Amino acid sequence: MSWSIRPIRPVPVLLLAVVLTACGGGVHGTPGAAGLSDPYFPRAGNGGYDVTHYDLTLAYDPAHRHLTGTAVITARATEDLSAFNLDLKGLDVGGVTVEGRGARWNRAGQELTVRPRAELDRGETFRTTVRYSGTPETITDADGSKEGWLGTAAGALALGEPAGSMAWFPGDHHPSDKATYDITVTVPEGLQAVSNGEPTRETTKDGRTTYAWHTGRPMASYVATVAIGHYTVTPSSLKNGLPVYVAVDPSQAEASRKVLARIPEIMEWEEDNFGPYPFSSTGAIVGRPDAAGYALETQTRPVFPGAPDTDTLVHELAHQWYGDSVTPDSWRDMWLNEGFATYAEWLWHEDHGGDTAQQTFDALYRGDYGDDPESNEAIWAFPPANPTSAAHVSDSPVYERGAMVLHKIRQSVGDDTFYDIIQGWADAHRYGNASTADFTAYVEKKAPHKDFGPLWRDWLYGEGKPERP
Known part of the structure; x- marks a missing residue:
């Protein structure tokens, strides 16, 4: 092979930039994911950022069912971003800014895609403002229940489980992204607007009353609410001042x-x-x-x-x-909500002269709990940690059989360790998110000499009715 030396010609600056990019010589963002691939709601939530605060300013006209809103969303980029998505179902977008500069945007289904003028660097905190208006939707879930923006006799009620909050404000609507909130609602004078947290302001002007509420602890969007109507609001406090x-x-x-x-x-x-x-x-x-x-x-x-x-x-x-406070990582972990709250009912009865938790457990296992044999049979339709579809994430196995899992743990470890577990669990993941795997690992750590394998296999993940030892 022979070699020859040729003169080197200057490379145009624009071409040099392209070459450097292709070779990895420059840092350029990519669009964040449109959805977090939740096993039951794959389009819920978005990738590439973490919301830290929502500042929602709303005005609602019940006579025309018209909502006007401005959402200021403070977030931190978790990767280099050229674009990112917000979940928003229905409503008309009037404009979007990122860090005060107009941004390009487009809509596709429940996805609002935002393209800021300047790319966002990983770790950068940025503020997005979305102006929107229209008639908010009531969403019918796969199980037939209603959520989103529900019209009432005098106003409206906003409910968000599992995905209804996207009907009244844009955001990262998956339980894994929690944030603090300021929610300000203006309604016709004579109506009240109640939300989460504590009231910070109430003013009336020109026939309209504005109510402001502040939530200072992280909150998943599915448990955010606004209730507009005729309400008697009574403030008081507990003995400890709460x-x-x-x-x-x-x-x-x-x-x-x-x-x-x-x-x-x-x-x-x-x-x-x-x-x-x-x-x-x-x-x-x-x-x-x-x-x-x-x-x-x-x-x-x-x-x-x-x-x-x-x-x-x-x-x-x-x-x-x-x-x-302890919020599931995904909707597959719903039993960590409902199993615990159902078991709280059992414990309340046990401590207040009703059936013991063991008696409730036994009645459910026998199938003679309550007056509905079909409901008793439904407990065994699927394992609590693995609902069969989105339509069943709130079905009986998640509630009653989830509570039965907790009772089996209590039987295994005894009351002292059991209460250490449920109190420690609430403390260890306070204001955060956790999965079923996190919980089973926590239980095993708290009771290291117990073999929980059969319990997890048969009661938490097993199909059908477990054999009772």
Whole structure:
């Protein structure tokens, strides 16, 4: 082979930049993922960033069902980003800015894709502002339940489990991305707007009243809420000084009076059993029975469709520890919410003159719990840690069989270690996220001399009704 030497010609600057990029000589962002591949809701959430705060300014006209909103979303880039997505279903986008500069954007289904003028570096904190308006949607879930923005007789109720919050504000709507919130709502004078956390401002001007609420602890978007209507809002406090805000539709005031008066008693009992309360206020929102067909553990202020019974109040307040403070990594881990809250009901009965948890467990296993044989059989439809589809993440195995798993742990380790486990679990993952694998590992660490393999295999992950030893 012969060689020859040729003169080197200058490379144009533009071409040199392209060559360096192709060879890895420059740092360029890529679009964040449109969805986090959740096993049941794969398009929920988004990749490439972590939201730290939502500042939502809303105005609602119930007569025309018209919502106007501005969302200021503070986030940190977890990778170099040329674009990122927000979840937003319906509503019209009027404009988007990133760090105060106009950004390009487009819509495709529930995805709002934002392309900032300047790429975002990994670790960079950035602020995105989205202006939007329109008629927010009510979403029908795979199991037939309603969520999103629900119209009521006088206003609206916003509920978000599992994905309804994207119907009223843009965001990273997966339970794994939690943030603090400021929610400000303007409504016609005479109506109230109740949300999570604590009230910070109430002003009336030109026939409109503005209510501002602040949530200073991390919150998953599915437990954010706004309730607009005629509510009597009663502030009080527990013996330890914790603020309590109870909002009740006047039509439900008498029916709910006695059970709501038990909030201090229930909160004291739950702190004794589950450890220190994780948030800076508590309370309840009691709407009319036709507002929604279910109660929901909206953070600091559970929502009830009509006057709740004591069991339901115990259940939803227990979620403040298990579900709201310790939030599942994915919707597959839903039993860590519902199994714990259901077992809280069993423990309440045990401590207040009702059936013991063992008696409840035995009745469920025999199939003679309550008056509905079909419901008893449904407990064994699938293992609590592996619902069969999105339509079943809130079915009986997640609740009752999930509680049975906890009781099996209690049987195995005894009461002292069991309460150490459930209190320690709430403390170890306070304000964070955790998976089923995290929980089983935690239990095994707390009781290292026990073999939990058969329990996990048969009760947590096993198909069908386990054989009872």
